[in-house]
Amino acid sequence: MFIEPKVLKGFRDSLPEPEIEKRGFVERIESSFRSFGFVPIDTPALEYAEILLGKGGGETEKQVYRFTDNGGRDVALRFDLTVPFARFVAEHYASLPMPFKRYHIAKVWRGENTQRGRYREFTQCDFDIVGINNAASDFEILLMINATLAALDVGGVTIRLNHRGLFNKFLTRLKVQEKSVEILRLVDKLAKVGRSAVLRGLTEIVGDGSAKKILDFIESKGGFEDVLAKVTEMAGGEAAVPVQRLALLYKFMRDDVGVASNSFVLDPSITRGLDYYTGVVYETFLNELPEIGSVCSGGRYDNLAGLYSKESVSGVGASIGLDRLIAAMEAIGKARTRSSYTQVAVACLDEEKAGVYQGIARKFRDAGVNCEVFLEKADKPAKQYMLADKKGAAWIVFYDNGVYTLRNLKKRENKEFASVEEVVKAVSQRCV
């Protein structure tokens, strides 16, 4: 008789507490992006399937929510924010100021396997600089990752970076560049299958000597400068373009006195699976929970809008996986929860006095204090204390017959005032 109230598999409601937590993250992320001069954009959730899927197919296509709309159009829900951004840049190229620094925080949809806590609707926070290809722009994105995660209070993070061209250069010197796709595929599995399995696989492809050199290269460890010196030598000297770019990034890190020496690690094993990266690539790990995987990844790409336009647009960017980050914060006990934004409650002693109570609340709100008016009379004041406390309010005001009684819910102390102005002042100055 009733329709069962339930959401689709892989989807979820956001109840007030988690929603307040999520909004807290998003607000701090946005504030950080804005502090770097980045501007927001938005694009439709629904686009032509051809735009989103390009000529491709494969894995992506299977996961996409695609259908025919009432007008007979082949449409799909966006599955990331990169492809719509590429279409956006191609469409609005003439009116965008270049270099263009934009952010986009929005939901995307993928009909993925829902095992392992993956959801079919999730939020991405992307930020990119397009229309410029220099070390200064690479550096800015790296700094933004660092600053934004610091603003989120996630504890220390380590950003592992590399340059796509560096590995290619090295393989060319080893004269095994024609096997690079297979090699890359093996190397990418290092963390998963272990060192000896990778070595065995590499030996089959390129022989024992080169296999060991490749492992040696990707396993280079140490300070940024040491690893840079080692890979510089292995990749063919300082004249190589990727080496120069990395050297300049390292110079910037030293020039900017605010960069902690352990924030950035040069890690030649970082390659990123996605085809479109061509320059620097990076992944970000929480020092307290590295095993959850990268919480912010990205890199430099050429020809962002190549599917839609003849304009060749290079760019560099990154994406914060908000849902994974929040899950991590909860796992390490750093999540901040609250059940409302209410700071002060106004008690209800008589439902027919709602006008008077709202008049009191108005004074608090005018003073910038979030104030909730209780709408129902309770038989005992203690019930209203409990309710206010549950909402996370610090105070509750009882008004009766010209007297304002302010209760500090933590201290469990009451104080009386003769005017609303005095109560508001006491709360605003946190002096009661």
Next chain:
Amino acid sequence: MFIEPKVLKGFRDSLPEPEIEKRGFVERIESSFRSFGFVPIDTPALEYAEILLGKGGGETEKQVYRFTDNGGRDVALRFDLTVPFARFVAEHYASLPMPFKRYHIAKVWRGENTQRGRYREFTQCDFDIVGINNAASDFEILLMINATLAALDVGGVTIRLNHRGLFNKFLTRLKVQEKSVEILRLVDKLAKVGRSAVLRGLTEIVGDGSAKKILDFIESKGGFEDVLAKVTEMAGGEAAVPVQRLALLYKFMRDDVGVASNSFVLDPSITRGLDYYTGVVYETFLNELPEIGSVCSGGRYDNLAGLYSKESVSGVGASIGLDRLIAAMEAIGKARTRSSYTQVAVACLDEEKAGVYQGIARKFRDAGVNCEVFLEKADKPAKQYMLADKKGAAWIVFYDNGVYTLRNLKKRENKEFASVEEVVKAVSQRCV
């Protein structure tokens, strides 16, 4: 060869300027909702079609984006925030604190005719109090409409309110209640087809005498108290429940000294088309542009979650039509546009000094000043002035050889400083 970069009919990109404007609205709306103690929730964009469409069909069904997902489920994109909220309340009833005050700001999709500036993707801002049915909760929603629109700086607004039961009561007294559906349909057209057409139609249905009385009733004009007195008499006296509720609301308006006497108008012609309203109903008009229609409407409903649950949940709420409101603001020249959040720019004199420039910017950001670093060297400083000005920055800093030159872009004045701390201080205190 290229895929044409374009969005679907009825959809649109949001470029930085309009997106910044929209976000400004949303932030002020949220801040107002939070100041009343309302909490945010979120629900999936995609739900079971059966949940969203219920047993109904008709107009709604034709407009809905509905399809079969890869798992064979009959799904649809939400077309409003009310139906998902009803499902949400039914599903989470046991864990929600009652009365539950929630807001939800999110996109909805309707495959509507796109004439007259209607879009197929738009943002709704809903706020409701459920689990309580008293005048205090009706009053709070009315105050929130007023406070939220005031926070948006839209100029004066008039909230026209009425009670659904009042008109029914009056028709019962006239002994024409069995024709109420036809009568309501005619009356709703008053503004569109004019007085005489409505009178003609009413006369056909209920005869000349009753027709005139009905028009007299819905055309009652004057101060709240006068109209209340008139309709009280016409609807059968003070004992009628709708009359008592309206009288209490009027008492609250007088008790709360912050309510301006011209904010609320009792207007018996307001009936709202939607079936589910059962108590107070209201529409909100901008005093400077009433003809654009209501920018915030709503009312009280019974049995919100009746499709999904046996719990009978009464509530009261309203929805701000954000896109219409923004269009109105642009029409009356009150839109606030800016092209970025940047307050200070750091000029680029040498691309290899990016680390130094970011170190300077860091000091501004740490002081809460949004600071954008330019990433490309320009041949003349004037080009960097222009770029900073275009981004809406008030200042630009040039750093060279230990000297910081701060230019006030409006005043076109430069001032030199010997340390970054001094520049940041000057900008933070707006003293240069």
